[in-house]
Amino acid sequence: MQRLSDWYDHPEYYEAIFGTDTAREVDFLAEVSRRYGTGGKRWLEPACGAGRLVAEAASRGFQVVGYDISEKMLAHARARLSPALRRRVRLHLSRMEDFFQPELEGRVDLAFNLVSTFRYLDSEKAALAHLKGTRRLLEPGGLYVLGFHLTDYERDKAEHERWVERLGEDTVVCNTHEGLPDRKLRRSAMRNRLRITGPGKDLLIETHWHFRTYDLAQARRLFRAAGLQVRAVFDFHYQVDAPRAPRDIRLDSIFVLAPGEAAEPAPRE
Ligand SMILES: C[S@@+](CC[C@H](N)C(=O)[O-])C[C@H]1O[C@@H](n2cnc3c(N)ncnc32)[C@H](O)[C@@H]1O
Incomplete structure (x- = not known):
């Protein structure tokens, strides 16, 4: 990979x-x-x-x-x-x-x-x-x-969303993760993983950032x-x-x- x-x-x-x-x-x-x-x-x-x-x-x-x-x-x-x-x-x-x-x-x-x-x-x-x-x-x-x-500042669990789509012969699996919000700093840690598999292909694109x-x-x-x-x-x-x-x-x-x-x-x- x-x-x-x-x-x-x-x-x-x-x-x-x-x-x-x-x-x-x-x-x-x-x-x-x-x-x-x-x-x-x-x-x-x-x-x-x-x-x-x-x-x-x-x-x-x-x-x-x-x-x-x-x-x-x-x-x-x-x-x-x-x-x-x-x-x-x-x-x-x-x-x-x-x-x-x-x-x-x-x-x-x-x-x-x-x-x-x-x-x-x-x-x-x-x-x-x-x-x-x-x-x-x-x-x-x-x-x-x-x-x-x-x-929702009261939530006590991280949030997670997952989608799967096709792109030509490839399959793209997307996982997005939002950590617990920091009420004082006004931000959440975000992570996205795109896993792309297809003929001769296996990629993982991982991105980290903060959202206000x-x-x-x-x-x-x-x-x-x-x-x-x-x-x-x-x-x-x-x-x-x-x-x-x-x-x-x-x-x-x-x-x-x-x-x-x-x-x-x-x-x-
Ligand atoms: C989630 S994508 C949305 C792209 C498009 N609006 C759409 O709906 O497909 C977020 C975009 O915001 C851009 N971006 C992030 N911070 C930015 C900023 N401070 N000023 C301008 N563009 C920014 C990124 O480069 C990226 O293309």
Whole structure:
């Protein structure tokens, strides 16, 4: 078995696991934009990775700007676009903490950031800078759709998820492990293992990182501080007809945020 580290250096295997719901996610985003936002054509994906959502949205006629911190993921994103799609897509090497393009200011109809990527921002300062920066790019009626797992600080067991997918002749087994949350440091230790087996192939890609933790109150405080109002909350089933009731928000939450409430001082945590 060959051992490798960092799944984002191997976008094809990352997407074999996370790319299976792409069309449904874009259906959901387009419908949320129509119902709660402008329904307009200009979309932005912070931390777009290998571009599965960018490519799907562009194939439906949206003009999409994506950016990511990983050149390898962006190279994969560029390579997957046909010349026709390339005319509708702009990709940039940039960070969530400080992405800014003057020509996008006030012009984005829909920004979106799913699958807990927002939790890579490892401090309140970084998260707030990202939210304020994204808000600045939105049309007055635009939306930021932000999906991430909230943390139950009372849980006393590590969390574990396992998926299996096929990629051509290969089988990809994904195991993700989230350790107990540290309430004081506001983070959880994460580990992902991708085991890829196929003809002449046996690979293990093991990645370690920390995710920032948020319970619902912490998330709501941060959104308010960034001048963003929660218009609706969904879960990871992407059912636009089934928003969560305010008293029944699940840990897997998708927040539909709109520029709104006046910014208040940043939380101290
Ligand atoms: C879970 S993947 C999501 C990719 C894509 N959004 C998707 O749904 O397939 C997380 C991505 O975030 C990127 N990333 C992590 N930290 C980042 C940061 N501070 N700024 C920009 N991108 C970042 C990684 O390089 C990776 O491509």
